[in-house]
Structures are given as C-alpha cells and as structure tokens.
Amino acid sequence: MPDATPILPGRVIGVLGGGQLGSMFATAASRMGYRVEAISDVADCPAAIHCDHLHVGDYADSAFLERAATACDVITFEFENIPASAGRALTAAVPVRPCPEVLFTTQDRAREKEFLTSHGIPCAAYRVVRSRDELQEAVKVIGLPAVVKTAAFGYDGKGQAKLSSLADADAAWRSLGEGPGGPNTLVCEAWIEFDCEISVVAARGLDGATLAFPPSRNAHANHILDVSSVPAGLPEAVLDEAAALATKILTSLGVVGVACVEFFVTREGRVLVNEIAPRTHNSGHLTIEACDTSQFEQQVRAVCGLPLGSTRLRSPAAMANLLGDCWAQGEPDWASALAVPGVSLHLYGKREPRPGRKMGHLTALAPTVAEAIERVTRARRVLRRG
Ligand SMILES: Nc1ncnc2c1ncn2[C@@H]1O[C@H](COP(=O)(O)OP(=O)(O)O)[C@@H](O)[C@H]1O
Ligand SMILES: [Mg+2]
Structure with a gap:
C-alpha cells in the first residue's frame, strides 16, 4: 500500500526535466506554498527560472539522482524520455509519481500499443x-x-x-x-482519415479518484500542435467516450498524477487512441486561464495526495503555440498581440528562437470557442513583424 499521508505546502516537490512543463508546474506549486527542486541535464532551462533549486547532472547517473532525491518529499516528471532506470533509482529514496512503470510503458510506442490492445482500448x-x-x-x-x-x-x-x-x-x-x-x-x-484530433488531460489521485478536463480539439501544423480549443464542438457521446477511455487508461496504468491521451475522431464518430503522455500536455495549457484548476495545479494536488480540483470550464478558450518562427523578422510585437481582448501571454524563457522550437503560447478566452480561436490566431498574426 502506498503511503497515503498527504504532502502538504511547505514540503519539497522534485520535478524531473527542465522544460516549459516543469516551469509551469513550478509556478503552480510555488504559488501553493511548495518548494520546487527541478532535476535537469542542462542548466539553462525554462524550469530554472521558476524553481527554487536546480540540480544539474546526467539522467543516467543514479548517484546524482539519488542525491537530488534526498532533498525532495516526492518526485514527479515533466517529460517522459527519461531512462526508466533513472526513475527506479529515485524510488529507493522517495515516492515517485507516476511510478517508473508508467513511464516505461508509455515511452515506447510498441509497449504502449500492446498495453492498449491488451486492455481492449481502441487504436489504429x-x-x-x-x-x-x-x-x-x-x-x-x-x-x-x-x-x-x-x-x-x-x-x-x-x-x-x-x-x-x-x-x-x-x-x-x-x-x-x-x-x-x-x-x-x-x-x-x-493511416486514419480522421475528422479531427482531440485530447483529454486527466488526473488520478493517490486514493484512485479520477477526474478529466474537458476534451480539447487540436489542430497540428507540420506535425506540431498549433491550436487547441475547448469546447471541442463534438457530440456529447464522443466527448464522454474519450473521457471514459482516458480515465480507464489512467486507472489501468496506475497513474498517480496527470496524463494526457490523444485521440483520432473518425468520420463515423469512433474514438481511437493515438498516444499517451504520462504528464501534463501542451493541449492542456489553456486550463490555466479557462478552468477552475489548471493542469499544473492538478498535478501538484495529485502527486501530493491532496483532493483533485474542479476541472469545470469557466469560459470557451483557445491556445496557439508560439514557435521560434515568430521571431523570423525580429522580436515579436507583443503590445499588438496583447491589445487583442481576452489574450494572455506565456513565454518560456528560451533564449534561442529556432524554427519549430516551442518558445511560448497565447491563450484567448471569449464568449464562444469560434471567437476564442479568432482572437488567439489574430493575436499571433499581429505579433509577427514584416
Ligand atoms: N495513424 C495516423 N493516422 C493519421 N494521422 C496520424 C497518424 N499517426 C500520427 N498522425 C499525425 O501525426 C501527428 C503526430 O503523431 P504522434 O503519433 O502523435 O507523434 P508525436 O509524438 O510526434 O506527437 C498526429 O497528431 C497526427 O496528426
Ligand atoms: Mg502526439
């Protein structure tokens, strides 16, 4: 039986990985009164800006990981391509949530597909x-x-x-x-000739309780997420099916924390799982402004053994990624983008705006999802100079 004692504000949460997901997690945890120690293989990373302490070392160096872990009361992840052996080295010192087996299954597409089919979950x-x-x-x-x-x-x-x-x-x-x-x-x-792609970010607490965020509709450009929007504008039965499958996946994997399930919705309205991420997700960034609880606060609650927060949608919302390409004509025109009503800006503090690199995102709230998409894409258009 896992220790069910909650880890309360004032204690230390370790996060493996130093990217923007770790950075937004640190912001949420720090606001709730936790100390956050990030563990990264690079010093100059987005999480470094918002965490209390950064441990820099090699993920394959188990002595380094164990040293970092001794400073923490619990450890979670912000990206999954960490050797499962690294996760296992940590479990000796401190609770690791989700557990390394979840990482092991989901970081390999063959193992992930085998998991899905063995649980009767539909996929291509x-x-x-x-x-x-x-x-x-x-x-x-x-x-x-x-x-x-x-x-x-x-x-x-x-x-x-x-x-x-x-x-x-x-x-x-x-x-x-x-x-x-x-x-x-x-x-x-x-190859699935899908009608659209959606994703469900869901959480599972230490007590096994699960809660899903409203499914978001995702549009990709060049295989990179471009715009996410909620509500997804699909029949209730399709959305319920996606939420039920996501919850079943978290429960079957034994996730304690947050995970995201990406789906294809076929023209016949069938829902097929594309892939699972055992962490917060780019398509869930709009929960920061649009939901009662953000996906990052939910991760804090879940991994600390606290009750999950309400995932109610407060407003229709859309999120647009800002790739390095937005810097092609120089520093973007932030003032013009922020003049668009309902728009919030998130920048991850990455210095080098390389094409295709996720530098930040914009979220727009609006009375309807169509207006939210219009606002967020307009804001992104006007920030490009030239
Ligand atoms: N079987 C498929 N049928 C149709 N489109 C696909 C398929 N697999 C992937 N894609 C497209 O490529 C995108 C990226 O693939 P995905 O497997 O999610 O990998 P990644 O890890 O790069 O997100 C998907 O979101 C989808 O748009
Ligand atoms: Mg994907």
Whole structure:
C-alpha cells in the first residue's frame, strides 16, 4: 500500500526535466506554498527560472539522482524520455509519481500499443517491426497509406514517415529502422482519415479518484500542435467516450498524477487512441486561464495526495503555440498581440528562437470557442513583424 499521508505546502516537490512543463508546474506549486527542486541535464532551462533549486547532472547517473532525491518529499516528471532506470533509482529514496512503470510503458510506442490492445482500448491497426522484411509484411497486412514511427524517442512528428507505397516502406526502413547500433524497433500503423484530433488531460489521485478536463480539439501544423480549443464542438457521446477511455487508461496504468491521451475522431464518430503522455500536455495549457484548476495545479494536488480540483470550464478558450518562427523578422510585437481582448501571454524563457522550437503560447478566452480561436490566431498574426 502506498503511503497515503498527504504532502502538504511547505514540503519539497522534485520535478524531473527542465522544460516549459516543469516551469509551469513550478509556478503552480510555488504559488501553493511548495518548494520546487527541478532535476535537469542542462542548466539553462525554462524550469530554472521558476524553481527554487536546480540540480544539474546526467539522467543516467543514479548517484546524482539519488542525491537530488534526498532533498525532495516526492518526485514527479515533466517529460517522459527519461531512462526508466533513472526513475527506479529515485524510488529507493522517495515516492515517485507516476511510478517508473508508467513511464516505461508509455515511452515506447510498441509497449504502449500492446498495453492498449491488451486492455481492449481502441487504436489504429498496427504491427511492431524489427526488419525491412517485417515492415514490408506489415504494410501488406495493414494496407496503404500507413505510417511508421520509431518506438522510442519520437516527438512533434520526429521519427515518423507516411507510407503510400512499398517503395516508401523501404526508404522509411533505411532512414528510421537502420540505427548506428543495430536495427531500431518501429511501429507501423494504419493511416486514419480522421475528422479531427482531440485530447483529454486527466488526473488520478493517490486514493484512485479520477477526474478529466474537458476534451480539447487540436489542430497540428507540420506535425506540431498549433491550436487547441475547448469546447471541442463534438457530440456529447464522443466527448464522454474519450473521457471514459482516458480515465480507464489512467486507472489501468496506475497513474498517480496527470496524463494526457490523444485521440483520432473518425468520420463515423469512433474514438481511437493515438498516444499517451504520462504528464501534463501542451493541449492542456489553456486550463490555466479557462478552468477552475489548471493542469499544473492538478498535478501538484495529485502527486501530493491532496483532493483533485474542479476541472469545470469557466469560459470557451483557445491556445496557439508560439514557435521560434515568430521571431523570423525580429522580436515579436507583443503590445499588438496583447491589445487583442481576452489574450494572455506565456513565454518560456528560451533564449534561442529556432524554427519549430516551442518558445511560448497565447491563450484567448471569449464568449464562444469560434471567437476564442479568432482572437488567439489574430493575436499571433499581429505579433509577427514584416
Ligand atoms: N495513424 C495516423 N493516422 C493519421 N494521422 C496520424 C497518424 N499517426 C500520427 N498522425 C499525425 O501525426 C501527428 C503526430 O503523431 P504522434 O503519433 O502523435 O507523434 P508525436 O509524438 O510526434 O506527437 C498526429 O497528431 C497526427 O496528426
Ligand atoms: Mg502526439
């Protein structure tokens, strides 16, 4: 049985990873009276700005991790590509929430898909492949178009290729399958002609209670999340199905904390799981302004063994990511963007605005979701100079 004693304000929360999710988590935790110690492999990271202390070292160095852990009362994550061995090294010293097994399952697409199918949770037809011939075979069974993804370390569409022919499959094997240290494991899945994509951020407390945020509708550009909006504008039955699947996933995985489930909604209104992130999510950023409790405060509550907060939507809202591309013509025109009614700005403190790099986001509230999307995309348009 896990220790059910709540970790109260004044205590220390450790967060593994130093990116913007860790930074927004630190802001929420610090406002609630916690001390936050971030653990990162780089010193100059977004979390460094808002945490009380930053431990810098190698995630594979278990002595470093154990040292950092001794300063903390509980440890959580802000990104999942941390060696599961690192998580396990920490559990000896301090409660780790969610537990490293959750990370182990969700950081590998093959294991994640196996988890989904073994629990009867719908996802795209797929095959796990470890050679050129297995990929050819998989494409014949699954059909075309298909998409092939590296099992490990993919994000923002990296490590993926769409296949329209068997020749594409050979090219994809050469670029994704042939690793320097031997063949990589790939997942080949059916291409889904979806009506839209949605995601559900949900939390599960130490007592097993679960609560989902309202599903958000997500539009991607170049495989990177572009705009999220809530309400998602889909039939109640579709939204309920997504929330029920997300809750089932958190419970089956034994998550204590926050996780996000991404879905495809097919033209027939079927809901298929795309992927699981065992942490807060970019599509949940709008909860900061739009919900009674933000996804970051919810993570604090869940990992500290406190009651989960209300996920009620206070207002229709939309979020637009600010990629490094917004800096192409120089420093963005912040004043013009902030002149748009209902708009809030979040910048992550990253110095180098590289194209495709998530530098910050805008959130807009409005009386309707259509107006929220109009406001947030207008604000993003006017901040680009030239
Ligand atoms: N099987 C698929 N069918 C159709 N579109 C897909 C499929 N898999 C991925 N995509 C598109 O690519 C995007 C990124 O893929 P995803 O698996 O979520 O990887 P990432 O880790 O990069 O977010 C998805 O949000 C979706 O737009
Ligand atoms: Mg994704």
